Amino acid sequence: MLTFTVGSGPALEVAEFADFDTGQATYRVTDIGAFTLGWDPDRHPEADQDPMEEILHVAYGTGPHSFQMDEAPVLFGVMLAGTESFTRTALEAGALRLRPYRLIISAPVRAPKGTARRTTAIVAALARHWLAQPWTPELRRAHEHHCAPHSLNRYSGLIAQHEERLRRLREHHAYYLQRAERATAILQAGPVPVPAGAPPHPFAPADTPAAEMAGR
Template identity: 85%
Template sequence: MLTFTVGSGPALEVAEYADFDTGQAVYRVTGIGTFTLGRDPDHHPEADQDPMEEILHVAYGSGPLGFQMDEAPVLFGLTLAGAESFTRAALVSGDLRLRPYRLILSAPVRAPKGTARRATAIVSALARHWLAQPWAPELRRAHEHHCAPSSLHRYGGLIAQHEERMRRLREDHAYYIQRAERATTILQAGPVPAPEGAPPHPFTSPDTTTHSAGR
């Protein structure tokens, strides 16, 4: 059991868990509820990504990701709902500002500012603890492994799109080369002389001598 002092509130007793199937860290806060921390499932991690550019994720509750989750945290009598993403840079710099939802008559409504500030303080403390653990890099790799099937599907689709685009570009390229070669052949053949009996050039000066002789 861990103990956290967050702001001026009472110390928090927290049980910590690590889900290496999904790459998530789960924190059950006594008397409040559960916060599930990890990387944003909609962002595909890259091996060479700057850690400060990581998009982190907190879900208010436990179990399958959804708007209303099991063990959802309760702060100031309000049950938090949903999930939020934030940058690691905002967490480290202290600029993190969460705005969790709550339900009123089955409609999602943003929690009051005081509740949001308390949620931000708790999530910040838990997230900093999670990222500082010696097993955090392995948990990141577990997240990458968990996301690999969807990443493969996504990149496969992008590769197919680019291959089709390149096929069209190759066709256009071949067509334009053909047209350029034809234009070169025409240019090399030289100007076209007017055949005998053709009408005069529209910009040729009139033969004034012939007209004067007929007067």
């Protein structure tokens, strides 16, 4: 059991868990509820990404991510709902500002500002602890492995889109090359001579002999 002192509030008794199947850390706070921390599943980090560019993620509760989760935290009588993403840079700089939701008559409503501030303070303390653990890099790898099927599907779709664009670009490139070659051949053939019997040039002086104009 861990103990956290967050702001001027009472000390928090916290049990820590790590799920290496999904790459998430869960913190169960006594008399409050659970916070599940990890990386944003839709913007998960690449293996070579700078850690400070990571988008982190908190879910208010446990289990599959949804709006109303199991073990949802309750702060100041408000049950938190949903999930939120935040940058690691904001966390490290002390600039984290979370705005959790609550559920009122089946409608999502932002939690009061006091609840949001307390939520932010607790999540910030838990996230800093989580990121400082020696096993967190392996948890990150577990997250990457968990997201790999989604990544593969996404990148395969993007590759197919780009291959189609490349095919069209190759077609356009070949067409434009053909037209450029045609224009080059026209230029190399030189100006078109005026054939005998052709009408005069529209801007030729009226007294210019037709034979002279024909030679132009």
